[in-house]
Amino acid sequence: MQTHSQTISDGDKILIITEKKKRYLVQVRDGKKFHTSEGFIEMSKVIGKLSGCSIASNTGARMLVFKPTITDMLMFLPRTTQIVYPKDLGYIVAVSGIGPGSVVLEAGTGTGVLAAFLANLVRPSGRVYSYDIKPENIQSAAVKLRALGLDEFIELKHGDISAGVDLKDIDAAVIDIPEPWTAVKTCREALKPGGVWVSLSPTIEQVVQTFEALDESGYADLSCVELLLRNIRVKRGMTRPEFLMRGHTAYIVTARKTVD
Numbered sequence: 001m002q003t004h005s006q007t008i009s010d011g012d013k014i015l016i017i018t019e020k021k022k023r024y025l026v027q028v029r030d031g032k033k034f035h036t037s038e039g040f041i042e043m044s045k046v047i048g049k050l051s052g053c054s055i056a057s058n059t060g061a062r063m064l065v066f067k068p069t070i071t072d073m074l075m076f077l078p079r080t081t082q083i084v085y086p087k088d089l090g091y092i093v094a095v096s097g098i099g100p101g102s103v104v105l106e107a108g109t110g111t112g113v114l115a116a117f118l119a120n121l122v123r124p125s126g127r128v129y130s131y132d133i134k135p136e137n138i139q140s141a142a143v144k145l146r147a148l149g150l151d152e153f154i155e156l157k158h159g160d161i162s163a164g165v166d167l168k169d170i171d172a173a174v175i176d177i178p179e180p181w182t183a184v185k186t187c188r189e190a191l192k193p194g195g196v197w198v199s200l201s202p203t204i205e206q207v208v209q210t211f212e213a214l215d216e217s218g219y220a221d222l223s224c225v226e227l228l229l230r231n232i233r234v235k236r237g238m239t240r241p242e243f244l245m246r247g248h249t250a251y252i253v254t255a256r257k258t259v260d
Contacts, residue, residue, distance in 0.1 A: 015066045025076040077144055087229040087246060104170060115145070129154075131161045165190050218258050226250075228246070
């Protein structure tokens with residue numbers, strides 16, 4: 001996890017970026033070496049340095065060392081299911097208003113990337129309730145959340161939210177399941193007045209069914225967006241978009257609960 005101190009200590013996680021732009025997330029261990037295709041660095045030389053420093057490998061390659069952000073940490077988590085990417089995570093937060101103190105319902109837990117991102121946002125006084133129908137996903141996510149130091153801000157629940165949830169007055173529901181329209185009514189019962197629904201779906205057919213269910217169930221301000229991310233290669237006289245880009249990942253549907 002990211003900490004307030006920017007001094008690197010023994011046992012900290014660090015992000016290493018090599019001259020060839022390769023990225024590694026490693027744990028600092030005094031007396032150990034970290035090997036890359038561009039040489040190795042002595043971990044002892046990193047201890048006591050500030051985030052943003054550079055260290056020379058045994059081959060002379062310069063490696064940048066940073067304290068990782070929460071997104072850095074999440075992108076290196078082992079993946080057993082599709083993950084929610086940073087471009088979509090940022091939009092979810094922007095439209096939902098999730099922040100410190102928020103109470104959030106999430107489904108399904110999956111790999112745990114979205115759950116961890118939300119848990120980091122709601123701390124220290126908020127809470128995330130994350131549901132998944134697969135116990136193995138819950139168990140795997142629990143291990144990752146403990147490793148990230150976020151387990152006290154989230155409660156993992158084994159269950160199908162379409163069958164009901166034991167929550168009331170939540171600020172937002174963030175739904176990432178194959179049939180989000182089946183959870184529209186149960187989430188409406190759990191949301192506070194004006195609470196925000198956010199769902200992610202890979203196909204437009206899922207979006208249509210979700211829109212119809214939201215419209216019929218007392219939601220308003222419906223919206224659907226797709227976010228495309230393209231890096232720009234910057235070099236004087238040769239600046240241009242890169243040929244490869246992060247294209248379609250999910251359609252994001254948002255809505256707000258209305259009251260009678």
